[in-house]
Amino acid sequence: MSGKFYEDPIDPYLPQAGNRGYRVSRYELELQYKVASNRLAGAATITAVTTAVRQKFSLDLAQSMSVSKVFVNGSRAAKHSHQHGKLSITPQDKIPAGGVLSISVQYAGTPKPVRGLWGEVGWEELTSGSIVASQPNGASSWFPCDDHPSSKASYRISITTDSPFYAVANGTLVRKQVKSSQTTWVYEQPEPMASYLATVQIGQYEKRRVGQKPVVMNAIIPPRLRDRFDHDFGRQPQIMSAFVELFGPYPFTDYTVVVTDDELEIPVEAQGISIFGANHCDGRRGAERLVAHELAHQWFGNSLTIKAWKDIWLHEGFATYAEWVWSEESGGPTAEQLAKAARHNLSRMPQDIVIGDPGPELMFDDRVYKRGALTLHALRAVLGREQFFELLRTWTARHAHSSVTTDEFTDLASHFTHIPLHPLWNAWLNEKNLPELSPR
Secondary structure, three states: OHHHHHHOOOOOOOOOOOOOOEEEEEEEEEEEEEOOOOEEEEEEEEEEEEOOOOOOEEEEOOOOEEEEEEEEOOOOEOEEEEEOOEEEEEOOOOOOOOOEEEEEEEEEEOOOOEEEOOEEEEEEEEOOEEEEEOOOOOHHHOOOEOOOOOOEEEEEEEEEEEOOOEEEEOOEEEEEEEEOOEEEEEEEEEEEEEHHHOOEEEEOOEEEEEEOOOOEEEEEEOHHHHHHHHHHOOOHHHHHHHHHHHHOOOOOOEEEEEEOOOOOOOOEEEOOEEEEOHHHOOOOOOOHHHHHHHHHOOOEOOOEEEOOHHHOHHHHHHHHHHHHHHHHHOOOOOHHHHHHHHHHHHHOOOOOOOOOOOOHHHOOOHHHHHHHHHHHHHHHHHHOHHHHHHHHHHHHHHOOOEEEOHHHHHHHHHHHOOOOOHHHHHHHHHOOOOOOOOOO
């Protein structure tokens, strides 16, 4: 089983992540977390449908978590082994293809991020609390999962932690129960979600409603940052309104911004949630570009999620272009001006990246972000503003809450013009040399 797995990875960018033989439809996680000792105990129930008859099934789970018991389809404890980040499970009875596979895992440990090409990702301690930033393969640091972006499922996440702390997870808070010195928070995320977008944020926060229209918007922040947040994030409702108009309806029930008491190098995206550091509240709206970027990911990345990591430009190029769109909409530099500046800066950098397939080492390179945005600006120059945004609205509507590829986007775009687009895609996505921007 393991030999076959490594010969034929689901995604060559992350050859050890993801699993075959089933499709997950739901995760139910019951977590208990002790902040002072950074101790996590979990009970995970994963509901899936089998796609093949197999002797064994596997889940991704970091070695920092120790598994005590595994049950399959409610039976007696199933045989399991846990090595090299894979929890391998042998059901007592063969399950036919198309059959129900319900796996319950009891586990505990001291969570820590997963190390990889992109640094450390996953569950991480803060000065007082914790943060989860799992892109691309850190979900296994805190729960057993099928850790690949094409594997999307609904979630129910229950977190019990010390009462002074506020616990946030994806979706709607459906229950909160205080019992002596601990509080249990239960969140329901009905829309399908990739594992790397699942999150838990724990800190000494307060929650406030900061917007009502066109979407309910919440802030979960340290009280000391309230005034700065109100200024720095004050235009979020206007950004939301602009994006709803240009990209289509907001794809989730509400939107929450978490600001940690610690500084963060970059903001973190999660489904329905964006996480910023205290440094992003500078009192000067210095991070408003990032506020727009993270919000745009709710459409491009979270509702529409790539099937394979090589298509990462469909997330980051689109979110970067959204920064330029917001600048234009709010009376700042136009998208054309920002595109010219970005192209000038890129022209002075090495021309050694193909953003349509950048390779795992470079998939989060800034050139993927900027050149991805330039690809969209070049497309807008061909289609015109009206047709370009009609394309984006059609794209987000047609593929809402599902998995997407570059080929699907380029095919859809071809229906919005009589001009052949293959030369544009080839120049911007498949060639290393940076094309010129067409004069507008």
